Amino acid sequence: MKTLCLTLLSLAIALTAFAKPKESSMYLITDTDKTFEQAVQDLEAAVQAHGFGVLHIHDLGNTLRKKGADFNEDCKVLEVCNPQEAAKVLSVDMRLNMALPCRISVYTENGQTKIGVIKPAQMLAGLSDDPALAKVAQAVEAKIEQMIAAAK
16 A cells, blocks of 8 residues: 555656646745755744644655655655644534645755745635634644744
């Protein structure tokens, strides 16, 4: 099963190489002059300073290279969560567990280190029109924007 998932992930990445990237207001991406590793460390600290926890860090770049993919960029994805906010989201709609935890990425693109996230408020608005959820998502998004600004 793990091999199948990694194969599908590799295929998805390979297919995106042929697709033109779409500019979208759903992304919040910030360039930083910091090194990749320094940006990751500073983001971890900012996450904790803003009352969230880092559940896991996926080293996507290394995983792809270890599996034989021709991938030359660095990419770490931090899964972050605030339990109280997550509980509010799930109390609105348990199906939204599939959108949790929030994921913030630190990655390189053509030598430039970037920190980015898909905006939670816009993402969850596509899944639910509940005003209570919108309020929680906007609050979480504001915190994540602060985290990214602090790590920049």
